[in-house]
Amino acid sequence: MPVAWNNAAERAPAGTGAFCHAAGGPPYASARLWPHRSLPARGFAAFIAAFACMILIPVVPLLGTPVFWGLLPFGAGAVLALFYSLQRSYSDGDLVEELTLWSDRVELVRHDPRQPDRSWNANPHWIRVSIRNGTRPVENYLTLSGNGREVELGAFLSPEERLVLEDELRLRLARLAQL
Template sequence: MPYEWTAPVEAPGAPQAELHLWPYRSLPRRGMVTFIGVTAGLLALPMIAVLGSPVLWGLLPFLAAAIAGLWWGIERSYRDGSILEELRLWPDRMSLTRHNPRGPRQDWDANPYWVELRLHAKGGPVEDYLTLRGNGREVELGAFLSPEERKALYDDLDRALRTLRADPA
């Protein structure tokens, strides 16, 4: 799952629970290097037929541009996928911080007793849209997760909120 609950820290003022969410990364960095290498090799294979002729020099810039474009596209995907959402729960407060890859950080705070957790089966921008409503605002949570992951997160977060509301100490 591309989210995890971290163990609570025993310190004054520390949150009782903390949740970190991030987009799923199907291609790790090592896999990206392997993919680029294999792609370059496969693109270079037909070039053996024109080795030693002037045609090679005409095709070589296109080969290099294709590999550079592939590298740039995957790197851009990594930068865009560097979103991190942090949800912290205290007995009297909860906060959500979203660290965007290109843009300002977004913050939301509310009293957990009054927060409404909702899973919209239909009508949201994504399937099984997960939102938190409180303090006069409704914010989305984990829009980058799959529908199954949002359902599991809904159950986990609902359980955490019920526990927090039942034990205010």
């Protein structure tokens, strides 16, 4: 699952204001969520090279003929178009959501590759974690409500991963309320 949780110690340090955002304390827990990468960098290069070789197969017998020069721009264009579209898809995968939990604040920051960062925060005692089990807008739609807003969490995760994330988040919020 493309979620990494960083947990603080189970018990708060002796100092006052432990796990408190207002006092500048460390977060109780934080999670970093990112989309799946089905094609690693090495696979990306290998796929482009294999595609270029496949494009060359029907063109090689035409070497030295005027038809070769007519087909070459289209083959090169196809390789460049594939490269550009995969590169664009790869940069879209740089999307990251960071969820941070303190005793007095929960903060969600979404880092989009082509948009400014978006953030949301609320008091953890008033947050509602909910999941909608329908197909609209997506299956197992996970949201956080609080501070007058409702935000989506982990839109790029699979429905099963959103269920697991909901359980983990509810567990951490319950532990945080006991501190």
